[in-house]
Amino acid sequence: MRVDLALRPEKPGLAVLAATNTGSIPLTVTGWPRLVFTTVTGQVAEVVVEQTPLPREPRPVELKPGQTAFAGVQLVLDDRAEVVAIGSIEARIGGALETEVNIISTVGDILTNTSRLKAREARIGTLQPTTDGLTTGL
DSSP states (O other): OEEEEEEOTTSTTEEEEEEEOOSSSOEEEOSOOEEEEEETTSOBOOOEEEEOOOSSSOOOEEEOTTOEEEEEEEEEEOOOTTSOBEEEEEEEOTTSOOEEEEEEOTTSOBOSOOTTOBEEEEEEOOOBSSOTTTTTTO
8 A cells, every 4th residue: 555645735624535555455445544643753743633524424435456435625724833743644444454654745745854844633534536626615
């Protein structure tokens, strides 16, 4: 499984998560990706994660090899000193093993230095077969 989190330019912290089946057999995903945030020092970060039924209630999405499911994500960013910087994000999609998330900048590059990305909360929408309406309401 390859998981990318592409930051969107229209609103700070708004992103689209893309989970691509890189395996050789189909798999079905339903509901929400499970995200675990770590600090730049590798400790689990205290980021509150809220699952929201947007853009619609969960439904099964079959991913054949090479196919992708999507979810909207809103990171609630915070510059205060007591909010720790995000070092990395791991995702569990369906029954797949945890996978490191590639964080993609608003210009399309993989962020290698995430020390300026400080989030205290994340709202995550349901996995969907298309990107239509993913970030509406987040």
